């Protein structure tokens with residue numbers, strides 16, 4: 001199911017609408033959205049704006065009132081819903097593990113439904129539990145109630161990845177985890193996605209998380225109306241309006257610096273061992289932090305000397321750098 005050139009399949013929403021019975025207004029009103037194959041799109045928007053409803057229409061846990069959904073060009077509304085759902089990984093907002101199945105059985109459920117042989121399904125389960133930092137020997141045979149909320153959520157992520165689906169819908173998948181676990185999960189997930197290139201819709205309340213994980217971010221208003229849909233760098237540099245700016249917060253420049261690395265800034269002269277040292281791949285935000293901490297306006301990377309002025313220029317802030325002198 002679903003034509004793909006990469007690991008993922010393109011998703012297209014056209015005038016997608018959901019009117020729940022007895023409600024004055026549609027929960028989702030005429031959404032148009034194209035998600036390229038292999039990209040992760042973060043949905044950000046206030047509680048009740050229609051994020052979950054939009055997602056649930058894609059795997060048809062909620063039937064659209066009108067509109068179109070295509071995945072890899074195929075008309076989703078013409079496919080059998082059960083079959084469809086086996087090819088879409090889904091991490092639901094409330095975790096939703098089966099309480100009477102062990103952790104291993106929960107993760108292995110879809111591969112089993114898809115008819116994978118047992119050794120293959122079991123090996124996959126072990127790999128995925130290890131990936132989400134749950135030691136398989138310790139957790140595989142436990143039941144969901146014997147895990148913390150954050151651990152259950154990680155099992156939910158492993159379960160969604162189990163059958164290697166081209167499309168993943170993830171509804172605040174890391175919401176119940178502490179900041180350290182969350183950062184670990186984000187980093188592991190980014191590494192994984194680099195290889196897998198699945199098409200992912202990822203709901204988060206955390207704009208930093210959207211910036212870190214998203215190839216693009218869709219900032220949503222009520223009824224899933226799209227306020228802006230663009231790359232994190234473009235949204236940070238040019239928020240469409242005050243509504244979008246309110247999600248970014250006051251430190252847009254620092255957030256932009258966090259998205260770029262020292263390798264993107266032209267250097268001045270060869271590496272200087274007398275200056276504070278940054279490694280290849282260090283973010284500009286970290287480089288700036290290092291300069292401030294050392295009371296200097298330069299640092300050195302393996303490529304050469306990096307100045308505060310060059311750093312500002314790289315994000316189009318030459319005038320700020322000059323004006324600060």
Ligand SMILES: Nc1ncnc2c1ncn2[C@@H]1O[C@H](COP(=O)(O)OP(=O)(O)OP(=O)(O)O)[C@@H](O)[C@H]1O
Nearest residue numbers: 020021023027046047048049050051052053054093
């Ligand atoms: N089954 C339903 N029947 C009636 N109204 C519903 C139903 N499900 C959701 N809604 C309403 O549709 C709107 C969108 O809900 P949805 O769950 O999509 O929001 P959300 O953006 O995911 O919010 P949150 O961030 O709180 O999870 C809300 O006003 C909600 O009350």
Ligand SMILES: [Mg+2]
Nearest residue numbers: 051052053093
């Ligand atoms: Mg929701």
